[in-house]
Amino acid sequence: MDLESITVVKLLVDFGLVILILMVQLIVYPSFLYLERGRLLDWHIKYTRAITVIVAPLMCLQLFIALYIAFWIHTTSYTLLNLALVLITWILTMLLFVPIHKRINTNTFTEIDLQKLVSRNWWRVLVWVIIFVMSILRVAYEY
Numbered sequence: 001m002d003l004e005s006i007t008v009v010k011l012l013v014d015f016g017l018v019i020l021i022l023m024v025q026l027i028v029y030p031s032f033l034y035l036e037r038g039r040l041l042d043w044h045i046k047y048t049r050a051i052t053v054i055v056a057p058l059m060c061l062q063l064f065i066a067l068y069i070a071f072w073i074h075t076t077s078y079t080l081l082n083l084a085l086v087l088i089t090w091i092l093t094m095l096l097f098v099p100i101h102k103r104i105n106t107n108t109f110t111e112i113d114l115q116k117l118v119s120r121n122w123w124r125v126l127v128w129v130i131i132f133v134m135s136i137l138r139v140a141y142e143y
Contacts, residue, residue, distance in 0.1 A: 003073055010065045011139055014132040017058050017089075021121070021128050024051075029117045037107075044104045059093070062086055062131075078138065085131050092124050 001009075028047070032040055066086040070079040100117055103109040 003069075006065060006069065006073070007135075007139060007142070010062075010069070011132075011135045013058055013062050013065065014128070014135045017055075017062060017128050018132045020055065020058070021125050025118070025121050025125050029114075029121055032104075032114045032117065033111075040104065041107055044101070048101055048105065059090065063090065078134070082131060082134060085127050085134075089124055089127050089131075092120075092127070096120055097124075 028051075032044070035043060063086050066079070066083040070083045073079075097117070097120075100109065100113045103113055
C-alpha cells in the first residue's frame with residue numbers, strides 16, 4: 001500500500017475515533033450517572049461488548065498505522081509524535097479506563113468511579129482530537 005492510501009486510511013481511522021470518543025464523552029459516560037445500579041450493570045455488560053467490537057479494531061489499526069509509518073515508511077518528528085500520542089491513548093485506556101469498566105462489570109464500582117469516567121475521559125478526547133488535527137494538517141500540507 002502506498003503512502004497516499006495509508007494517509008487516507010489513517011485520516012479515516014483518526015476521524016472515526018474522534019467521533020466515537022466524543023459520543024462516549026458527551027452521551028454514554030454521563031448517562032451512567034443517571035442509571036440505577038442494577039440497570040447500569042445490565043447495560044454496561046452489553047455496552048462494553050458492543051463498543052469493544054468497534055473500538056478495538058480502530059485502536060489496533062491506528063497503532064499499526066502509526067508504527068508502520070514511523071518505522072517502515074518515514075521516521076520524522078511528526079511520525080514519532082503521532083506514535084507517542086497513539087501510545088498515550090492506549091496507556092490511558094489500559095491504566096485508567098479498563099480498571100473502572102471492570103469494577104462496573106463486577107459491581108464493585110463507586111459513584112466516584114463513574115464521575116472519573118466522565119472527568120478523566122477528556123484527556124483521551126484531547127489526545128484523539130490532536131491526532132486527528134495533526135492528520136488533517138499533514139494531508140493539507142502534503143496534498
